[in-house]
Amino acid sequence: MKKLTRTLLIIIFGTTIIFGAATSVSAIGEFAIGLNGGVTYDPNDLEDEINQYNLAMETYADTTAGASASQMTIPYAPVFGFNLRYQFNFFFFRLGCHFSNPVQAVKGSVTSPGGITNTIKIKTFQSSFPATLGILVPLNRRTHFYIGAGPTLHQVSTTITQSDPAGALQFNTYDPNLSSNKQDRYSSTFVGYHFIVGAEVPVHEKFTLSVEWIHQEGVSPAVENEGINAADAEVTTPKRTLRVKGDFLMFGLNYYISF
Numbered sequence: 212m213k214k215l216t217r218t219l220l221i222i223i224f225g226t227t228i229i230f231g232a233a234t235s236v237s238a239i240g241e242f243a244i245g246l247n248g249g250v251t252y253d254p255n256d257l258e259d260e261i262n263q264y265n266l267a268m269e270t271y272a273d274t275t276a277g278a279s280a281s282q283m284t285i286p287y288a289p290v291f292g293f294n295l296r297y298q299f300n301f302f303f304f305r306l307g308c309h310f311s312n313p314v315q316a317v318k319g320s321v322t323s324p325g326g327i328t329n330t331i332k333i334k335t336f337q338s339s340f341p342a343t344l345g346i347l348v349p350l351n352r353r354t355h356f357y358i359g360a361g362p363t364l365h366q367v368s369t370t371i372t373q374s375d376p377a378g379a380l381q382f383n384t385y386d387p388n389l390s391s392n393k394q395d396r397y398s399s400t401f402v403g404y405h406f407i408v409g410a411e412v413p414v415h416e417k418f419t420l421s422v423e424w425i426h427q428e429g430v431s432p433a434v435e436n437e438g439i440n441a442a443d444a445e446v447t448t449p450k451r452t453l454r455v456k457g458d459f460l461m462f463g464l465n466y467y468i469s470f
Contacts, residue, residue: 240299245421247292247309247463254288254311255335255367256454261285261317264331267385268321277324278379283333286313290459298347303357305343309459312336323379330374337455339427340364341405353413353467360406365429367453368398377441392446395438399453403429411465421463429455 261283268280292309317333345359372394376382382389409423431453440446 240297242468243296243298243419243465244468245294245296245307245463245465247290247294247421247423247461249290249459249461250287251290251311251457251459252287253285253457254313254337254455255369256456257317257333257335257369258285261333263386263389264382265319267382267389268319268380270385271321271380275324278322280321281319283317283319283331286315286317288313290461292461294463296465301347301349303343303345303347303359305345305359306340307343308338308340309461310336310338311459321380327375327378329376329379332372333369334372335369336367338366339405339455341407341425341427343405343407345407353411353419356408356410358406358408361404363403363405363427363429363455364400365403365431365455366398366400367431367455368396369453370397371395390438390449391441392436393439393441393443395436395449397434397436397451397453399431399434401429401431401453403427403455409461417467417469419465419467421461421465423461423463425459425461427455427457427459 265282268282272278272280288311290309290311292307294305294307296303296305298304312335317335318330320328320330322328341361341363343359343361345357348356348358350356371390373392376391376393381391383391405425405427407423407425409421411419411421413419433450433452435447435450438446
């Protein structure tokens with residue numbers, strides 16, 4: 212927590228200095244507000260965990276006569292956000308945020324020979340607040356490429372629910388790294404980092420269109436479970452880390468502000 216607080220104070224302090232300086236020398240730079248949207252694959256880096264559950268269900272169905280399974284798929288998810296940017300000469304500073312979660316829950320199931328079905332669902336959400344310092348490569352006025360990097364504050368939650376974890380297949384008996392709780396819920400706020408590469412072209416005197424690729428990395432400290440076991444009792448285990456490694460393809464509409 213102390214490390215997170217120190218990082219936030221550094222970001223706030225740096226932002227204050229840069230925007231204060233920008234205001235006093237506004238003749239050499241300009242502000243822009245942007246709205247953007249796009250897509251990401253596997254928000255919160257759940258692919259390995261989903262594959263572990265799928266392997267357990269597939270193995271159970273293949274080795275148990277009369278059993279069946281429906282596997283989960285790795286999700287794509289929409290991303291929406293906005294940003295505030297100040298650019299001066301060949302540099303820019305940008306504060307932004309974006310939000311992402313799959314439109315539908317990731318869902319699979321396994322059914323025993325006796326007809327008992329355990330349905331497993333995974334819901335996940337991510338909000339991120341990147342602060343980017345970067346370089347502009349201009350072609351002409353407001354037509355440029357840009358590249359940047361900086362810290363990102365992440366808020367992440369993941370919830371895994373099972374309809375009958377004591378029924379068809381108890382996952383932790385197959386793989387000790389998997390859970391057989393009725394619900395496992397994890398949430399955390401932590402700092403990571405990101406890289407960004409993009410291009411921008413004007414469509415009007417004050418409007419531009421942009422396309423950008425963002426890569427982010429980050430891992431939370433171990434987080435306690437806020438779940439419920441098969442007997443409906445609250446549990447705090449197993450602990451786990453949350454990861455935000457991933458890529459975003461974003462398209463934006465930007466408006467330049469004149470003072």
